[in-house]
Amino acid sequence: GRSTMSLGGWGDGLGKMLSKGAFNVGYALYKTRIGHQFHAAACSDGSAAPHSVQSDIPLIPGVHITVVPMLADNYCYLLVDSATKKCLAVDPADAAAVLAAVEAEGLDLLGILTTHTHWDHSGGNEAIKQKLPGVKVYGGKLESIPGLTDAVGEGDTFLFPPRAGGAEPKIVVQVWEAPCHTVGHVMYVVNTQQKTP
Secondary structure, X not given: OOOOOOOOOHHHHHHHHHHHHHHHHHHHHHOOHHHHHHHHHHOOOOOOOOOOOOEEEEEEOOEEEEEEEEOOOEEEEEEEEOOOOEEEEEOOOOHHHHXXXXXXXXXXXXXXXXXXXXXXXXXOHHHHHHHOOOOEEEXXXXXXXXXXXXXXXXXXXXXXXXXXXXXXXXXXXEEEEOOXXXXXXXXXXXXXXXXXX
């Protein structure tokens, strides 16, 4: 048989400690502007084919989700009201890919729903705000979300599309705090807007 060498006891612990230490150093850098530079280098310039095909998923009558592939293995989700052509973008890490999808569908991007601060979720916020200054950026009140305009927390809700847009809102977006992946991570729960009699 094949023999394996084990460092045993302290040696195995040292290997785990070094591995964990390397992760911690890498993770600490990832959250800085240096990490943002690495993220920016991974974003689309429009010349490469995406890792998968953009697709639409019906949600309720008149509302669909456009799945936008980005980066090497990530996605942004556009929540689209078909009648008004207004949309929200969930975690638009790659601004160029998201803005291209918005333009291709002829949409009006009203807001960004950011789940947490990591660049592969929030990395496109500021570039989108530069191109579309009126866009609201929602994010957890305990996170440092790039471009944040509206800090949200457990139980906060808002209507989409907003009544000011002229159409009756079809959905309610509710915020749930989910402090697992990051301390201030939030989820956006989408429900149908109940009509009042």
